[in-house]
Amino acid sequence: MQATHPSSAPGGRPRLAATSRRLGERAIIGTLALAAGISVLVTVGIVIALLVPSIEFFAEISPAEFFGTATWAPLFEPPAFGVIPLIVGTLSTTLWACLICLPLGLGTAIYLSEYARPRVRQTVKPILEVLAGIPTVVLGYFALTVLTPTLRTLGWEVEIFNAFSAGVIIGVLLLPTVASLSEDAMTAVPRSLREGSFGLGANRFQVSTRVVVPAAISGIIASFVLAVSRAIGETTIVLLAAGQLARTSFWPGDSVMTMTAFIAGTGSGDVPTGSIEYKTIFAVGLTLFVITLILNIISIRLVRRFREVYE
């Protein structure tokens, strides 16, 4: 733990360290350290849970077939294990989610940070927090029973389950996240930069777009990357609103199956432990985990960078 060894006072200097060993205190601190270790164990557990069955899976199904073919039918006879349809399905819903949450989240952030009066800000921010706290099953209900029928009433012949409705609602879910993290990044930009710019005669639009946004760009991009990662990992909304049909289609009105929908759909059934169908859950899970891990680390690094510059 800490370097407070009572005996390590060289050359007759007074001993400043604690005079008793305080075993009870050490035990408490040790317990706390153990608690901190649990979060590491969780990650280790996740990696083991994913890797072991995946290795067995790839011993039977070659990675070339898994990543290189475009038919996904692990539960059919004969089975096919090409993950491309699931990845395309995921990209399709993620694309619509991003088209909603990135521009609107950034717009909200700029408004709240640069334009809104304090009272407006104090009102809008908690309301957006409420939106961020709505359970995903509620948003899935909304996508399936409100948005999709509305699209059909408007004359767009989408399927009952479709990538567009699911994606748009994921976008609504993530809008507050992007807004809040981007706003944090912009608030961290020192006021002197804005004042310098105003002093040179710039208006609010110019200050926002040419000073604040560029200065906060790494934090903004970090929020974007995190949103992409969250959209890829979202499960309940896609299960309810995008369907369970694995096909390689980018058409927004089509029903697709995402990686997460496959995992949840198959994992909630009763596939026998140890079967190849059971192992597919973990192979797809590993693929999902690696993709989101890379995105998360990029996002964490970017946040650190803007913190280093301004804090």
Next chain:
Amino acid sequence: MNAASRIAADHAGRAVNRQLAGRRNRSLAATIFLLYLLLSTAIGLIALAVLLVTILQDGLPYLDVMLFENAPSANPDRAGARPAIIASVLVAVVLLATALPIAIGTAVYLEEFAPRDSRIIRLIELNIQNLAAVPSIIFGILGLAFLVRGLDLGPVLLAGALILGLQMLPTVIIAAREALRAVPDTVRQGGMALGATRWQVVWREVLPAAIPGIATGSILGMSRAIGETAPLLMVGAATFVSFNPGLLTQYTVLPILIYQWIKLPQDAFQGLAAAAIIVLLVILVTMNGFAIWLRNRYERKW
């Protein structure tokens, strides 16, 4: 400069900025940009309003005593959510007893005791940040592999609650660390100067001062967990349960029941789903409201 006067100065500065900005070259681009900002902000708010109004419209006709008294049933006229509501409460109790102490212990260790520049500590911090963004379904896989099949616990409430607890850890740890960090060092130094040990300082001075912030973060984390669906699908909370669940029995929680009702073809079940959503939202809003009240009532400005 203390926090209050800094905020005041900031507001004054913003007001001046606003006046200055109002007078200068207001171009077409600036107007369009402002419209975009207003539209962005409005869309989030409108989406929330439409969502709530729809849920109320769909669900209120189905919101009755039966929903709280009856068990789920294939007959929508008799179907209720009692076992699911009980299970959600039980899950909350398990979270309180397991994940919360671990999360707060972790936060206390990292903020108060861990060596600042140790590589291991940095790794733990990076790990927690990453865990916070791991998709919830991955936690479901963890539960499936280790608890349900590995330990052969089966699809029981305890397994689901433990998985939600692990998923909740990073959120609460991050919030609790922020609360601890907000307690100024002078408090710690004062305690130490009077001869208290580090743990005495933490237990008697720092933790009491940080409790409002920690409680707020904990409640928000728990409300997230109670509204969570995806990982529980993996650990077997997918069966219709007609009895009152215990820790080691099969179970269904409110979000799972809602999920199942949405998937049923009859319109009446859609209404029941909306009614159950109202119950769930009322629980979550109450929890969040309590958290915000705690923050406003007890948070100290240093």
